[in-house]
Amino acid sequence: MKLIKLDAIDSTNDFLKAISSKDDLDNFTVVTAENQTKGKGQMGSKWQSESGKNLIMSALxxxxxxxxxxxxxLSLIVSLSVIEALKSLNIPDLSIKWPNDIMSYNKKIGGILIENTIKSDGRIVSVVGLGLNVNQTNFDELPNASSLAVILGKPLDKTVLPELIIEKIKEKINSWETSASxxxxxxxxxxxxxxIPMPFKNLNSDNFGQNFMGIIQGVSSTGKLQVLLEDDSVSEFEIKEIQMLY
Incomplete structure (x- = not known):
């Protein structure tokens, strides 16, 4: 694993995309940063992180x-790999909040953003961004967030995480054809x-802002959330169409 360590950058995803377009970078090249000024989340949301305390990384x-x-x-593989890595550190009650937020109990401890580029020859190159709350303990403005240090009651060495996570990703990619199911x-x-029955907010333009009850059944092969509705029908939703209320 080739590792590029940065002190501060606007976005590790943007940096890795830029250098990968110019250089023939090794597969699984990783960029980490102590501080990220323009971190991105799903749907253009910002990812905020205290400088030097958390894991900010992007992988090619x-x-x-x-x-x-x-x-x-790939989203599935990365999410499961992060979960497995955290289990090895004894982080309890881990789950994946669709499509790829990492949760412990009911608190968000990490988020994944994957950006794909289709090359002229048809190859798909992906930049996988991961923000993981490791040693940050102040979440006054983020009541639904937590960190590994808060959960375990002690600080962790975040430098061990990139290699641990990348090894899990490699293992799953190498065995995908035989183990996808x-x-x-x-x-x-x-x-x-x-x-579990829970409320959702509809983000579709036709019914924007309306709340409804549903039960998550699973996820389709293309990543749509499958929700059982009160009329016993199952509907599929894109990420921009629905919000969980919990």
Whole structure:
């Protein structure tokens, strides 16, 4: 694993995308930063992190996906890999809040943002961004967030995490063809609030802002959330169409 360490950068994802477009970087090249001034989350949200306390990393992943219908497979692999890495550190009650927030109990401890580029020859190159709250303890303005240090009651060495997570990702990519169904099952079983009645907010333009009750059933092969509605029908939602209220 090639590791590029930065002190401060606007976005590790943007930095890695820029250098990967110019250089023939090794697969699984990782960029980390102590401080990120313009961190990004899903749907353009900002990822805020105290300088020097958390894991901010982006990884280059090539030669895995060859069809844009497979985009969610990488999201699944990365989410499960982070979960496995955290389990090895004894972080309790881990789950994946669709599509790829990492939770412990009902608190968000990490988020994943994957940006895919389709090259002129059809190859798909992915930059996987991960923000993980490690040693930050002040979440006054983020009541739904927590960190590994808060959960375990002690600080951790965050420098061990990139290699640990990348090794898990490599293992899953290498065994994907024979183990895809197993990984999908693991992802289903790790979904936050799966099978529990809960309220949602509709973000569709037709019914924007309306709340409704539903039960998460699973996720489609293309990454849509499958929700059982009160009329016993199952609807599928894109990330921009629905918000969990918990």
């Amino acid at each position: 992943i090539k030669d895995f996906m060859f069809d844009n219908e497979q985009f969610f497979n 197993v990984f999908w099952s693991e992802y289903y079983n790790t979904l936050f609030r799966k099978g």
